Amino acid sequence: MAEVSLDAAAKKTLLRKIPHGVFICGVAEGDEVNGFTASWVTQGSFEPPLVVMAVRADSTSNGVIQRTGRFSLNVLAADQKDLAAVFFKPQKALGGRFDAAPFQLGALGLPILDDALGAVECQLVGQVAAGDHTVFVGEVKSAVLHRDGAALELGPTGWQYGG
Ligand SMILES: Cc1cc2nc3c(=O)[nH]c(=O)nc-3n(C[C@H](O)[C@H](O)[C@H](O)COP(=O)(O)O)c2cc1C
Numbered sequence: 001m002a003e004v005s006l007d008a009a010a011k012k013t014l015l016r017k018i019p020h021g022v023f024i025c026g027v028a029e030g031d032e033v034n035g036f037t038a039s040w041v042t043q044g045s046f047e048p049p050l051v052v053m054a055v056r057a058d059s060t061s062n063g064v065i066q067r068t069g070r071f072s073l074n075v076l077a078a079d080q081k082d083l084a085a086v087f088f089k090p091q092k093a094l095g096g097r098f099d100a101a102p103f104q105l106g107a108l109g110l111p112i113l114d115d116a117l118g119a120v121e122c123q124l125v126g127q128v129a130a131g132d133h134t135v136f137v138g139e140v141k142s143a144v145l146h147r148d149g150a151a152l153e154l155g156p157t158g159w160q161y162g163g
Helices: 008-015 060-068 079-088 095-101
Strands: 025-029 033-039 041-045 050-056 070-075 103-105 111-113 120-130 133-145
Touching: 008 111, 025 060, 025 111, 033 095, 033 111, 050 060, 050 070, 050 120, 060 070, 060 133, 070 111, 070 133, 079 095, 111 120
Parallel strands: none
Antiparallel strands: 025 033, 025 070, 041 050, 050 133, 070 120, 103 111, 120 133
16 A cells, blocks of 8 residues: 555544543453443444444453453443543552442343443454554343433543544
């Protein structure tokens, strides 16, 4: 392919226009659970139902997903920005973020937040590790709906994750 020069500013402006939600991804390994805020999430197939999520290569949860082959995605309500903030901040010990958020383990043994609108649990079916994030593809195996409502979206939070 011919060499092209990337306009870094244009790239950043344009990629930040991709709309995102704000989710809490849950992972579990042995007796340990962990969770983190994830916005790089989208659906990838109707049948089977697939979701796609990019996870920082150097994060704790990335390794857990690699080793266990599963993750949950909790869908937050539009007024749960504070809860999302808990899940991207450093924690004293693995799983400590859940001190602020009661949860149950779902059918696949993954954390499902009591206060979220609901959650899906996914089995890992593929991945691409080509950059500073790993793109995971998960098949939705279980879904729990606590209540319906408007979901938290990234734009109104004023946070940036992208570009
Ligand atoms: C608004 C926002 C969106 C984020 N989205 C993602 C994401 O999609 N994927 C990701 O790996 N990290 C994302 N993060 C960063 C993680 O939440 C953060 O790195 C977390 O500390 C990782 O936790 P862990 O190391 O315990 O797994 C986001 C952070 C913020 C503030």
